[in-house]
Amino acid sequence: MSNDTIVLGIETSCDETAVAIVKNGKEIISNVVASQIESHKRFGGVVPEIASRHHVEQMTVVLEEALEQSRLSWDDIDAIAVTEGPGLVGALLVGVNTAKALAFAKQKPLVGVHHIAGHIYANRLEQEFKFPLLALIVSGGHTELVLMREHGSYEVIGETRDDAAGEAYDKVARMLKLPYPGGPHIDRLAQNGEESIDFPRAWLEDGSYDFSFSGLKSAVINKIHNAKQRGETLKDEDIAASFQASVIDVLTGKTLLAAEEYQVKQVIVAGGVAANKGLRKALVDKFAKTNIPLYVPPLKLCTDNAAMIAAAGTINYQQGKRSGSDLNANPSLVLQ
Numbered sequence: 001m002s003n004d005t006i007v008l009g010i011e012t013s014c015d016e017t018a019v020a021i022v023k024n025g026k027e028i029i030s031n032v033v034a035s036q037i038e039s040h041k042r043f044g045g046v047v048p049e050i051a052s053r054h055h056v057e058q059m060t061v062v063l064e065e066a067l068e069q070s071r072l073s074w075d076d077i078d079a080i081a082v083t084e085g086p087g088l089v090g091a092l093l094v095g096v097n098t099a100k101a102l103a104f105a106k107q108k109p110l111v112g113v114h115h116i117a118g119h120i121y122a123n124r125l126e127q128e129f130k131f132p133l134l135a136l137i138v139s140g141g142h143t144e145l146v147l148m149r150e151h152g153s154y155e156v157i158g159e160t161r162d163d164a165a166g167e168a169y170d171k172v173a174r175m176l177k178l179p180y181p182g183g184p185h186i187d188r189l190a191q192n193g194e195e196s197i198d199f200p201r202a203w204l205e206d207g208s209y210d211f212s213f214s215g216l217k218s219a220v221i222n223k224i225h226n227a228k229q230r231g232e233t234l235k236d237e238d239i240a241a242s243f244q245a246s247v248i249d250v251l252t253g254k255t256l257l258a259a260e261e262y263q264v265k266q267v268i269v270a271g272g273v274a275a276n277k278g279l280r281k282a283l284v285d286k287f288a289k290t291n292i293p294l295y296v297p298p299l300k301l302c303t304d305n306a307a308m309i310a311a312a313g314t315i316n317y318q319q320g321k322r323s324g325s326d327l328n329a330n331p332s333l334v335l336q
C-alpha cells in the first residue's frame, strides 16, 4: 500500500465536462476536459438544457479517457470528488449522479466540492500554499476575495453585489458584436487600444472589499449608444481598453488593500478572467512593489477543469469530510 492519496474529480457545473485524477492534491495524473463552447456560441451564452444534455453524452467518454490516460485501476483510487455547486442545477446533477453511482459501484468514499474551492486549489497543482493566503477569484459566475488561514478554511471577505467580472466582459463583448465567450476577445482588442474613455471605478464605500460591475457595464452601453446617436465613431479597441482598465483598477486595488490589511503570505488568482493578459500584468506590477508573493496560474488551470476539483477534494478527504448517498446538486452552495 502506498501513502499517496489518489482522488478522481468530476466537474460539470457549467459548459465543461471534465474528469481528472490527481495525486496528493498536487500532481495531475490525467486531466480531460470536453468543452461545449462551440454548441453555445450561436446562442451568445450557455443554454442550460443544452449543457445538461451534452454532459450526459460526454460523461462516460471523458471518464474512460481520464482513467485510460492515468494507467491506473479503480483499486488505486482512494476517493471520488465532485462539484456539488454552485452552477447550473441540471448540469451539476449529471456530475453528482455519476459520482454517486461510481462511489456506490466501486465502494469509494464520496466528497462534495465547492466550485470556487476548486478554482483556488487549481493553484496548488503548481505551487504549495502559504497561509494566511488571499485568493482573488474572477470567473463568469463569481468575483470574490477569499481569505484562507489554513487548508479547507474559506472566509469570503469581498464579493460582487451584481455582475461577476466575467459576466461584465461577456456583456460588453456582446455589445461589440464579439463571439461568446467575449472575455478573450476584449482582452485581445484592449492590447491595441487607448484608454481614452474615462469609465467609472466602483470603489463602493470605504473599506469594503465588495465589487460591483453593473454600473460600469451600463456606462459602456450608454457611451456606445450616445456615440451612435451623435454619429461619432468610437474604436472598439479603445472601448475595450478603457473598460478593461476600469475592471483591472478595482480588482487589483482591492486585492492589494486586502492583502496588506490581512498581512497575507501569498496571493493567488483563479477563475477564467485570471487568463486576462491585462489583469495578469497589472497584478504582477502591483505586487512587485510589495514583499507579498503573488502566484498567477498557467492559463489551462484558470478555466474550468476537474483537476482543480480533485485537488480541493483531496483536502476534504484528508480532513475526514465525506458526503453521503443523499448528496445533491446545490446551485447556490455557499463557500465555507
Ligand code: KG4
Pocket: 014, 138, 139, 140, 141, 142, 165, 166, 167, 169, 170, 181, 182, 183, 184, 187, 271, 272, 273, 274, 275, 276, 277, 302, 303, 304
Ligand atoms: O472560470 P470560468 O471558465 O467559468 C466559470 O466558472 O464561470 O470563467 C469563464 C469566464 C467567461 O466569462 C470568459 O469570458 C472569461 O472567463 N474569460 C476572460 C478571459 N478568458 C476567459 N475574461 C477576460 N479576459 C480573458 N482573457
Ligand code: ZN
Pocket: 115, 119, 139, 140, 271, 272, 303, 304
Ligand atoms: Zn469556474
